[in-house]
Amino acid sequence: MRHPCLVSTSDPRPSSAVRPVAATDHEEKVRRKDTRLDNYVDRYAARTHGMTASAIRALFSVANRPEVVSLAGGMPNIADLPLDAVGSILNDLVVGNGRVAMQYGSGQGEPMMRDAICEVMRLEGISAHPDDVTVTVGSQQGLDLLTRIFCDPGDVVLCEAPSYVGALGVFRSFQCEVAHVAMDEQGLDPVALQEAITALRAAGKKIKFLYTIPNFHNPAGVSQSLERRMAILEVARRADLLVVEDNPYGLLGFEGDPVPAMRSLDSDIVVYLGSFSKTFAPGFRIGWVLAPHAVREKVMLAQESATLCPPVFSQFAISSYLARHDWRGQIKVFREMYRERRDAMMAGLADHMPAGTTWTVPAGGFFVWVTLPPGLDSQAMLPRAVTARVAYVPGTAFFSDGFGSRHMRLSYCFPTPERIIEGTRRLGEVLKYETSVHETFGTGVRPSVIMPYEAPGANQN
Amino acid sequence: MRHPCLVSTSDPRPSSAVRPVAATDHEEKVRRKDTRLDNYVDRYAARTHGMTASAIRALFSVANRPEVVSLAGGMPNIADLPLDAVGSILNDLVVGNGRVAMQYGSGQGEPMMRDAICEVMRLEGISAHPDDVTVTVGSQQGLDLLTRIFCDPGDVVLCEAPSYVGALGVFRSFQCEVAHVAMDEQGLDPVALQEAITALRAAGKKIKFLYTIPNFHNPAGVSQSLERRMAILEVARRADLLVVEDNPYGLLGFEGDPVPAMRSLDSDIVVYLGSFSKTFAPGFRIGWVLAPHAVREKVMLAQESATLCPPVFSQFAISSYLARHDWRGQIKVFREMYRERRDAMMAGLADHMPAGTTWTVPAGGFFVWVTLPPGLDSQAMLPRAVTARVAYVPGTAFFSDGFGSRHMRLSYCFPTPERIIEGTRRLGEVLKYETSVHETFGTGVRPSVIMPYEAPGANQN
Numbered sequence: 001m002r003h004p005c006l007v008s009t010s011d012p013r014p015s016s017a018v019r020p021v022a023a024t025d026h027e028e029k030v031r032r033k034d035t036r037l038d039n040y041v042d043r044y045a046a047r048t049h050g051m052t053a054s055a056i057r058a059l060f061s062v063a064n065r066p067e068v069v070s071l072a073g074g075m076p077n078i079a080d081l082p083l084d085a086v087g088s089i090l091n092d093l094v095v096g097n098g099r100v101a102m103q104y105g106s107g108q109g110e111p112m113m114r115d116a117i118c119e120v121m122r123l124e125g126i127s128a129h130p131d132d133v134t135v136t137v138g139s140q141q142g143l144d145l146l147t148r149i150f151c152d153p154g155d156v157v158l159c160e161a162p163s164y165v166g167a168l169g170v171f172r173s174f175q176c177e178v179a180h181v182a183m184d185e186q187g188l189d190p191v192a193l194q195e196a197i198t199a200l201r202a203a204g205k206k207i208k209f210l211y212t213i214p215n216f217h218n219p220a221g222v223s224q225s226l227e228r229r230m231a232i233l234e235v236a237r238r239a240d241l242l243v244v245e246d247n248p249y250g251l252l253g254f255e256g257d258p259v260p261a262m263r264s265l266d267s268d269i270v271v272y273l274g275s276f277s278k279t280f281a282p283g284f285r286i287g288w289v290l291a292p293h294a295v296r297e298k299v300m301l302a303q304e305s306a307t308l309c310p311p312v313f314s315q316f317a318i319s320s321y322l323a324r325h326d327w328r329g330q331i332k333v334f335r336e337m338y339r340e341r342r343d344a345m346m347a348g349l350a351d352h353m354p355a356g357t358t359w360t361v362p363a364g365g366f367f368v369w370v371t372l373p374p375g376l377d378s379q380a381m382l383p384r385a386v387t388a389r390v391a392y393v394p395g396t397a398f399f400s401d402g403f404g405s406r407h408m409r410l411s412y413c414f415p416t417p418e419r420i421i422e423g424t425r426r427l428g429e430v431l432k433y434e435t436s437v438h439e440t441f442g443t444g445v446r447p448s449v450i451m452p453y454e455a456p457g458a459n460q461n
Numbered sequence: 462m463r464h465p466c467l468v469s470t471s472d473p474r475p476s477s478a479v480r481p482v483a484a485t486d487h488e489e490k491v492r493r494k495d496t497r498l499d500n501y502v503d504r505y506a507a508r509t510h511g512m513t514a515s516a517i518r519a520l521f522s523v524a525n526r527p528e529v530v531s532l533a534g535g536m537p538n539i540a541d542l543p544l545d546a547v548g549s550i551l552n553d554l555v556v557g558n559g560r561v562a563m564q565y566g567s568g569q570g571e572p573m574m575r576d577a578i579c580e581v582m583r584l585e586g587i588s589a590h591p592d593d594v595t596v597t598v599g600s601q602q603g604l605d606l607l608t609r610i611f612c613d614p615g616d617v618v619l620c621e622a623p624s625y626v627g628a629l630g631v632f633r634s635f636q637c638e639v640a641h642v643a644m645d646e647q648g649l650d651p652v653a654l655q656e657a658i659t660a661l662r663a664a665g666k667k668i669k670f671l672y673t674i675p676n677f678h679n680p681a682g683v684s685q686s687l688e689r690r691m692a693i694l695e696v697a698r699r700a701d702l703l704v705v706e707d708n709p710y711g712l713l714g715f716e717g718d719p720v721p722a723m724r725s726l727d728s729d730i731v732v733y734l735g736s737f738s739k740t741f742a743p744g745f746r747i748g749w750v751l752a753p754h755a756v757r758e759k760v761m762l763a764q765e766s767a768t769l770c771p772p773v774f775s776q777f778a779i780s781s782y783l784a785r786h787d788w789r790g791q792i793k794v795f796r797e798m799y800r801e802r803r804d805a806m807m808a809g810l811a812d813h814m815p816a817g818t819t820w821t822v823p824a825g826g827f828f829v830w831v832t833l834p835p836g837l838d839s840q841a842m843l844p845r846a847v848t849a850r851v852a853y854v855p856g857t858a859f860f861s862d863g864f865g866s867r868h869m870r871l872s873y874c875f876p877t878p879e880r881i882i883e884g885t886r887r888l889g890e891v892l893k894y895e896t897s898v899h900e901t902f903g904t905g906v907r908p909s910v911i912m913p914y915e916a917p918g919a920n921q922n
């Protein structure tokens with residue numbers, strides 16, 4: 001069953017029992033109390049009233065407790081980076097070229113950095129000119145700048161169901177409405193996309209773009225085949241719809257060569273977001289937007305207004321690393337490390353999940369999407385899981401409309417394989433207990449909403 | 462004569478002959494042509510239509526020509542930074558703590574960085590808790606985030622007349638209206654401020670905050686005395702008005718100790734913006750916002766939405782530099798270097814400006830504000846100045862409403878003292894020629910608008 005469900009993200013909490021992870025009842029009460037103590041509450045912009053503590057921040061604090069196996073966070077494991085080599089590269093950079101590398105730079109990003117970005121993108125079949133690249137503060141800022149230049153309050157952004165929690169936050173902060181489009185085991189469903197476009201336009205809505213993650217989806221863990229990409233682009237072209245392709249994990253596939261990026265198939269309607277956070281390191285905060293020339297001009301102007309210029313030293317640091325280190329070899333090392341962790345996650349889930357639990361099998365990236373047995377609520381269960389020393393992200397965080405309580409996102413990127421297996425064991429215990437409670441007392445005990453939603457590519461355990 | 466003139470910044474070009482530097486007639490034509498070629502023109506948000514090429518970008522390209530003495534840019538001179546020491550500090554940082562320094566971090570900024578920021582602020586009398594600091598991508602992003610959380614389209618921001626060009630760009634990009642408030646030789650005039658507040662509120666306008674640069678004003682080159690700060694804060698308190706204090710140059714004074722920051726005089730109504738761009742180096746892009754706790758919460762949420770977290774490696778780099786290097790001694794070195802350049806600028810202006818030209822005498826910072834003899838137009842004159850191999854920023858860039866054509870901003874931060882003197886010599890030649898043309902043919906040749914505006918702290922040559 002598909003659901004191009006349209007709910008304004010300016011109030012992400014519908015009047016159901018299902019709440020996003022960021023605001024439990026208690027937190028909501030605390031927030032309201034804080035609000036009463038806020039002398040400035042009458043002065044904020046309308047967009048600010050939708051800004052509430054993000055799931056990502058809550059996750060960081062949970063993940064930091066050492067006794068908890070966190071399958072929640074999305075932090076890459078950068079332990080394999082060659083620190084001696086990077087230290088030496090940065091020392092040489094400062095001594096040799098520090099007066100330029102530590103100075104203000106171009107609002108669009110340094111030419112040398114944009115050249116290197118084009119070289120990286122060639123690995124996924126993209127042929128691009130450095131003039132069409134704008135460097136950003138991580139790809140998160142790329143998404144922020146695009147939303148800023150395209151979206152007025154009330155405009156619609158099409159997203160997968162589920163979608164990246166950080167993207168939903170950006171859309172909410174610019175007062176967009178999010179319409180979720182169903183996925184299957186090949187990612188976004190083009191038929192559902194067409195239906196959503198038709199229904200929304202018939203309702204007089206202005207759709208600004210489709211936001212999609214074609215590779216190793218966060219959180220769904222599925223990927224679009226080449227045929228699927230072509231079908232989605234065909235729908236978008238016919239509908240005159242801009243496509244924002246977010247691709248942080250594309251080079252972290254476990255099987256064969258990368259599937260060509262959507263941008264490699266259509267350079268007119270696709271705006272591409274890339275990042276060095278997962279192929280090198282996130283702390284430099286360097287991502288990029290590749291956009292048709294007219295759009296690039298606006299992105300660059302928005303960047304100048306937002307920061308004057310993206311971090312110059314970071315750009316010199318990454319450019320030097322790419323020039324002097326075997327970065328392709330390093331990505332291979334990362335890939336093997338993540339593949340081993342994905343395998344541990346799959347083995348742990350197979351060993352420990354109770355009957356009726358299903359999950360996706362990611363061919364790359366960081367995440368697995370789990371569907372719980374009927375009657376269980378991942379949101380309500382989270383405090384009990386943390387008590388059992390395992391953490392995850394409830395599925396509700398990845399919807400703008402309160403759906404997702406029967407799902408959870410598990411990540412295998414950061415913990416060791418041994419910890420991943422131990423985490424799935426602990427999670428299995430929690431699920432078995434929850435299932436037995438549910439079987440004894442029924443759904444009446446903890447009311448849950450049945451979702452008109454199809455899990456992406458679920459594989460029965 | 463004072464002018465709390467109110468003009469919407471969404472169309473910065475009134476129907477007068479006076480235009481901001483960012484859009485000459487020719488550039489405007491090119492832009493319109495580009496716009497016609499932009500397939501996406503009907504899809505942008507309303508805020509995007511006000512985004513045009515910024516003065517800052519134009520300045521970078523002018524300043525890059527080696528034969529031109531650029532008195533236009535605001536780049537700090539970081540040639541005196543100890544590159545060997547910084548290189549070694551960064552090498553040690555990566556080797557010893559790279560896995561943390563290159564990882565994702567806190568959306569609010571690293572605790573260690575926020576501690577150090579509080580230590581830096583103590584030099585200007587500010588007592589603050591690290592919890593109330595949010596780290597930003599330069600103080601430009603601080604201003605962007607504050608405007609984002611406070612300003613709906615049509616809201617008014619009060620600014621000095623003139624004001625920082627990058628701030629005007631931010632306010633325009635969020636569709637604010639800017640109301641300029643007159644200055645004198647002690648900076649923002651509190652009587653004019655009160656008049657502006659009264660007039661605007663009587664007209665039903667919603668004023669969101671006062672944006673002010675109390676120290677070594679960009680572009681006006683004047684500073685608020687302690688008494689002046691107290692008078693401005695008294696007006697703001699009575700009017701229940703938030704004050705955004707932008708202080709990038711506060712530690713770069715040439716005479717005695719810093720005047721206490723406005724934030725040190727009132728922690729309830731002042732939001733403070735700071736930066737390491739001028740006291741260390743701009744390429745790391747680290748600034749900060751110090752705000753009352755409730756506002757800080759919103760700033761942090763906006764930061765998470767915009768970037769997930771500000772540049773982590775930059776924060777570790779600056780924290781390490783502050784911990785291991787004599788940064789106070791380094792600021793003294795910067796101060797002496799800029800004082801020498803200020804002196805060269807003053808000597809050059811005294812020697813080469815024609816009669817009728819006046820300028821401010823900055824006691825710190827980077828900039829001098831020059832008022833031309835009646836009838837001259839700094840905007841119209843710029844191409845002839847560049848032909849004579851000297852560049853400056855026309856005064857119109859610092860107003861949202863087209864005023865400022867009889868003024869220019871000169872900077873002495875980047876060129877050597879010898880080049881500064883040569884630059885003023887070339888500029889003097891241009892002004893003498895323009896004056897003689899004006900005396901021969903009168904104002905009719907190049908019509909100029911007489912400004913209802915009082916130059917800040919002008920000192921007759």
